[in-house]
Amino acid sequence: MPHADVTASRRLFLQYLAGSPALAAGMLGTGLVRDLTAACLSVDSTANHTAQQLEQSSTLIASENEALNVFDFRSVAEQVLPPAHYAYLATSVDDDRMLEVNREGFLRFQLRMRRLVDIRQLDTSVRLFGHRWDTPIVIQPTGSNGAFHPDAELAVARAARVKGHLQMLSTVASTPVEEVIAARGGPVWFQLYAAENWTATQAMVKRAEDAGCSAVVLTVDLQGDSNRETVSRGIRRDDRDCTLCHDPNRPRPMHTHLDASSFRITGTPPRTGPPRPRGMTWEYVTRLKNATVMPVLVKGIVTGEDASLCEAYGADGLVVSNHGARAGASGRSTIECLPEVVEAVGGRLPIIIDSGFRRGTDIFKALALGATAVGIGRPYLWGLASFGQAGVEAVLELLRRELEMVMRQAGTTSLDQISPAHIVDRSL
Numbered sequence: 001m002p003h004a005d006v007t008a009s010r011r012l013f014l015q016y017l018a019g020s021p022a023l024a025a026g027m028l029g030t031g032l033v034r035d036l037t038a039a040c041l042s043v044d045s046t047a048n049h050t051a052q053q054l055e056q057s058s059t060l061i062a063s064e065n066e067a068l069n070v071f072d073f074r075s076v077a078e079q080v081l082p083p084a085h086y087a088y089l090a091t092s093v094d095d096d097r098m099l100e101v102n103r104e105g106f107l108r109f110q111l112r113m114r115r116l117v118d119i120r121q122l123d124t125s126v127r128l129f130g131h132r133w134d135t136p137i138v139i140q141p142t143g144s145n146g147a148f149h150p151d152a153e154l155a156v157a158r159a160a161r162v163k164g165h166l167q168m169l170s171t172v173a174s175t176p177v178e179e180v181i182a183a184r185g186g187p188v189w190f191q192l193y194a195a196e197n198w199t200a201t202q203a204m205v206k207r208a209e210d211a212g213c214s215a216v217v218l219t220v221d222l223q224g225d226s227n228r229e230t231v232s233r234g235i236r237r238d239d240r241d242c243t244l245c246h247d248p249n250r251p252r253p254m255h256t257h258l259d260a261s262s263f264r265i266t267g268t269p270p271r272t273g274p275p276r277p278r279g280m281t282w283e284y285v286t287r288l289k290n291a292t293v294m295p296v297l298v299k300g301i302v303t304g305e306d307a308s309l310c311e312a313y314g315a316d317g318l319v320v321s322n323h324g325a326r327a328g329a330s331g332r333s334t335i336e337c338l339p340e341v342v343e344a345v346g347g348r349l350p351i352i353i354d355s356g357f358r359r360g361t362d363i364f365k366a367l368a369l370g371a372t373a374v375g376i377g378r379p380y381l382w383g384l385a386s387f388g389q390a391g392v393e394a395v396l397e398l399l400r401r402e403l404e405m406v407m408r409q410a411g412t413t414s415l416d417q418i419s420p421a422h423i424v425d426r427s428l
């Protein structure tokens, strides 16, 4: 191709890249951006300028204090984690489009800001089952935190303690629940993946209860399995010997005192996962409720009908979630599922929502639509992978600050002042 054509093509490509949401969202690896910018050294000044902007926008933060938003931690996590572990963190289902679906859902709702309110005092606290938390931002359960940092769930628990957050602990955590509660310096909520047999499930619930967990959250959105292609690709790209760490004979801490066959965990490492009892029905919620003194929440609810069934079968609360775009390619963001759930529940049960929350505005929108609290998954894991406990704390702090800023901009000084009057639904 003649040099002029090459230059023009590169310029066009860079202009396209500069305006690309993929760049803004940090979806392009820094290595790729660096290669692209290097390839443009010989092109004209406009293209060079664009190249420099790209290079700058992709610069990795060197410490948690440099982060401007939670995405800054994602770039570091991608660099520091082995390919298979990053892919486990990042993966959605099918072509990963659901990740964008969750984010795009927020665009449907606009904010109605109010002026001239005395906003000097701000109270972000929220009450859940009699306990008051400093913030409505909840640390959602994520499995295998040891894949992201050696301090794993302990680092998350310490950050939760320092920043005053509710933490949910996964059934498939890398760290025993007793140790996590000690590091948290108070109760955590136990997320339950039901085992194939009831006795094994009961034993896990009993252990969580004895350890001091103050609620149990039954996850129900993986019963039909999920097609996670990105994690499979990441495993293929990773040339380390996974069996050095993933010992199929070493069960997860929550499973250690139980017969491993109860869980029917199959497959060669590291492709093991929680059991997915196909026969579970709504009666299971009542059964669980009768088996514990802890409040029972159901996680993975995305319709008004199922929200009503949660209530009918005795659940004390629910989590609107599509497992962070990891459950199925429904094409629906959780923020768009929220209104029908809120309507069905009618304020009788607390509603926690997660999946795709990355900004204070996202959190504010959910609270305005009727959520009681908002959960995050990947953002704190990006922080954990990047800088351990300090990274998790920084992520929590950023989100808290962003939420507080939106609250001030909207003239709301406590959560109960945030209402549907602060929202415009563009689809109506």
Ligand SMILES: Cc1cc2nc3c(=O)[nH]c(=O)nc-3n(C[C@H](O)[C@H](O)[C@H](O)COP(=O)(O)O)c2cc1C
Residues within 6 Å of the ligand: 088, 089, 090, 140, 141, 142, 143, 170, 171, 172, 191, 219, 299, 321, 322, 323, 324, 325, 326, 354, 355, 356, 357, 375, 376, 377, 378, 379, 381
């Ligand atoms: C790496 C990873 C592991 C997860 N493990 C669990 C789990 O063990 N149990 C569970 O109920 N949800 C699990 N989730 C889903 C989260 O609890 C939460 O619903 C989701 O991450 C929220 O979406 P977000 O990552 O977009 O913030 C996991 C999510 C990720 C990213």
